[in-house]
Amino acid sequence: MxxxxxxxxxxxxxxxxxxxxxxxxxxxxxxxxxxxxxxxxxxxxxxxxxxxxxxxxLWTKGLEIIEDLFPGIEAELAAAGAPELGIPRDFLWLTSAGWRRRFDITKMLTFSRPLxxxxxxxxxxxxxxxxxxxxxxxxxxxxxxxxxxxxxxxxxxxxxxxxxxxxxxxxxxxxxxxxxxxxxxxxxxxxxxxVDPLLGYTSRYYAIPEGYDPGWRALYLQADAPATRRTGGLFPQEGGRWICSLSGAGRDYAPTDEQGFLDYAKGLRSPVLYDAIRTAEPLTPITSFRRxxxxxxxxxxxxxxxxxxxxxxxxxxxxxxxxxxxxxxxxxxxxxxxxxxxxxxxxxxxxxxxxxxxxxxxxxxVATGEDFRYAETTGSKIKPYNRIINRYVARVVAAANVDEQACAALLDVLALKAGPTSLFNPSVLRRVLLNHAPQPPGPADLLPTPLPSLR
Ligand SMILES: Cc1cc2nc3c(=O)[nH]c(=O)nc-3n(C[C@H](O)[C@H](O)[C@H](O)COP(=O)(O)OP(=O)(O)OC[C@H]3O[C@@H](n4cnc5c(N)ncnc54)[C@H](O)[C@@H]3O)c2cc1C
Known part of the structure; x- marks a missing residue:
């Protein structure tokens, strides 16, 4: 140039x-x-x-950069009604290794993409x-x-x-x-x-029912690959709305008709999302996206x-x-x-x-490693090092459910504040070795109340 x-x-x-x-x-x-x-x-x-x-x-690193490029934009989004959530404090977050304890580690503003x-x-x-x-x-x-x-x-x-x-x-x-x-x-x-896990999104907006206070503000119910393929997210956004996105890998797509959408939500690993939306007022038609x-x-x-x-x-x-x-x-x-x-x-x-x-x-x-767990995933073949990393990351996820430092390390990687290799730092490795087995969540004050049952 x-x-x-x-x-x-x-x-x-x-x-x-x-x-x-x-x-x-x-x-x-x-x-x-x-x-x-x-x-x-x-x-x-x-x-x-x-x-x-x-x-x-939008994970932390992305928001930080956008704030640097447009100083004051976080405040503007918040003023437009974007809720601020503690992660994972305000979430019920079901991971492949069970419920994540609700540590107070970082924050996320949740807003619609158009906003x-x-x-x-x-x-x-x-x-x-x-x-x-x-x-x-x-x-x-x-x-x-x-x-x-x-x-x-x-x-x-x-x-x-x-x-x-x-x-x-x-x-x-x-x-x-x-x-x-x-x-x-x-x-x-x-x-x-x-690397295509043949995943489709199906989404709809709902009005958050007035006075609704179940003890959480957002839900993230992940699949447990390869056994289950369905993930459900319910996040609050500006305008007192929830966005509900249901996604399924391996062509297990959520239907776009009223009853089919609800039934699919019922089939997630916990009924908590279904319980929230089944009586909520829908604000939009149901739309899907598969690319x-x-x-x-x-x-x-x-x-x-x-x-x-x-x-x-x-x-x-x-x-x-x-x-x-x-x-x-x-x-x-x-x-x-x-x-x-x-x-x-x-x-x-x-x-x-x-x-x-x-x-x-x-x-x-991060993305392809998890996707390789599905037998239906098409495209490039999994490399041997991916298999090793996958096994280790499964342990990190389990440790992050019960150990605050492991959780912070994993969130840094998901939020692109640190590279995946940081999960191999001795301090993280130690926490993972101590806590790698899937465990029931810890003390009562960190539990979702009441604790949703798992299927
Ligand atoms: C279902 C779904 C959910 C997602 N969720 C998240 C999420 O939670 N977090 C996250 O970080 N990312 C998410 N993403 C990814 C995110 O949407 C994209 O990474 C982001 O939009 C940046 O994409 P882009 O600007 O490169 O391209 P795009 O957003 O695809 O935009 C391309 C633009 O180019 C224009 N255009 C195309 N061709 C031409 C042309 N020839 N001349 C002029 N204009 C043209 C289009 O009209 C469009 O405006 C999600 C993506 C999908 C599919």
Missing amino acids: TDSREHAIVVGGSLAGLLTARVLTSHFDQVTLIERDRYPDSADFRAGIPQSRHLHA LDWTIRKRLLSELTVLTHHEVIGLLPDGKDVTGVLVREAGTRGPGEPLAANLVVDATGRTSKAPDWLAELGYPAPKETA TANHRRHYERFRTWPDGFVIVGDAVCAFNPIYGQGMSVAALQAVLLDESLAGDPHGMTRRFQRGAKRRGSGAWL
Whole structure:
């Protein structure tokens, strides 16, 4: 990439695109964001991010980065009604090794995905040139480098208009056409890795019944792979609502009809979620989403990489969403791009692409490791080291249910504050050896009251 910093283009204005655009405003005179959808004028759903109708949890690292990029945004989300939950204090959290004791370790703001994007857009869009209802259909080449994009109004045909830029960022998510665009410049197809547990989400909003106080504020009832495949999440969000997302691996999808949805909830490992929603008022229809495979495109392996072009977010690496990592990895990549742009411009885009892979490696290990437990999981084969890590992580989960330090260490990894290797630190190892057997939860003050029975 040359050192010229006149204009940057971000393609795709969902979370990865918005965070990237924010970073680019510090490095370029002008930033243009091109988004195929028209943005709603409120915290509403839009077609381009269909997954936003489903439970989205933002782990600590992601929220910290977003707060750094948009100071005061946490307070803004809270003011818009996003509840703050103690983790796991306010949760009934059923893990593969039983109930987790309700230690008070960290916090999470719980909000709808549309509220997060809307709050960011309100802060950011005035700093950018924004082309909504436009789509990018190709790259402008200069030899094997990229000097801009071809863009046209969404829903129209034709070759598109050229728009020049010193840097183009592809943030178009799982449906990214970057492999085709790069092929037109003479690059080979990227190698791809997919690990697909054939998981589907089915979700619905409910009004939280007035005065409802069962002794918990959120439910997270996980599957116990491979024996059970169903997970249920019930999280409070702004507007006094619960979002209820039921997910099933191995094609064990929750139905989208009223009775089928309730029956599926009844079939979770504990009836506590079913008991909560069966009399609650539904606020939305039931919707489902099945594009959830772990999917990585190995752009980092390219021998040469175009100047003037990088790829971020789900377009590079998308995760089984059940572990809640996609937005936080996109945030980590935005920080990496900021650092990369502050460094040597020579070979910057290639270094970035390699670094982007590394920023998602821990999340990939966590997500795929668990998914390999299902016999139905398709794609790459499990590696021997995954088996060993899986066995150890199962023990960490059991220890984290009863031991506060082990729980804190595991939460750090899930929240992307620490890499999975931190679970092998001697201090954690010791706690795991002492507490690895699944145990009933501890003292009465840490128990959910009344203690839900398990199936
Ligand atoms: C069911 C589900 C639940 C999830 N839950 C969580 C969670 O709990 N926590 C978490 O961290 N992550 C979660 N994720 C992942 C999260 O949704 C994504 O990681 C996040 O949205 C970042 O994705 P992205 O911005 O790269 O792409 P996307 O969100 O897919 O956005 C791509 C954008 O590009 C636009 N676009 C596409 N093509 C073009 C084009 N040619 N020209 C212009 N614009 C274009 C689209 O309209 C869209 O706005 C979940 C995902 C799913 C599927």
